[in-house]
């Protein structure tokens with residue numbers, strides 16, 4: 001799923017959480033992609049290669065995926081792994097002494113990504129490093145999917161802010 005939609009869904013899910021949990025939960029729902037892609041975005045700007053990101057479309061995703069440096073995929077493996085999330089969650093729980101609810105923002109990101117990424121463009125390595133299996137989901141860049149996702153989000157936000 002695109003990063004804006006990740007943030008909007010997390011905002012809905014954490015809407016009744018205490019302010020700190022809400023803010024951290026929303027930030028953590030963006031973290032898996034920000035950590036994986038921001039270094040490469042900066043690198044693309046420095047090397048003047050950033051224009052390729054403006055040409056992402058349904059037909060060019062496979063092409064794009066091949067041009068992304070391999071180290072981005074290694075970071076992506078780490079940030080989109082449920083086993084690693086469980087380890088991080090357990091450590092945070094042990095340190096904090098209470099359930100770190102905000103961490104579910106990160107898990108939500110991984111779970112949502114599984115069916116919304118096809119094998120052509122960053123399929124979700126959710127079992128890494130235990131298994132390299134990746135589910136072949138729908139491409140979130142597909143127009144019908146984008147429209148459907150934002151229509152559903154809009155419906156939730158309207159219900160939340162207008163029809164209460």
Ligand SMILES: [Zn+2]
Nearest residue numbers: 032033109113
């Ligand atoms: Zn992601």
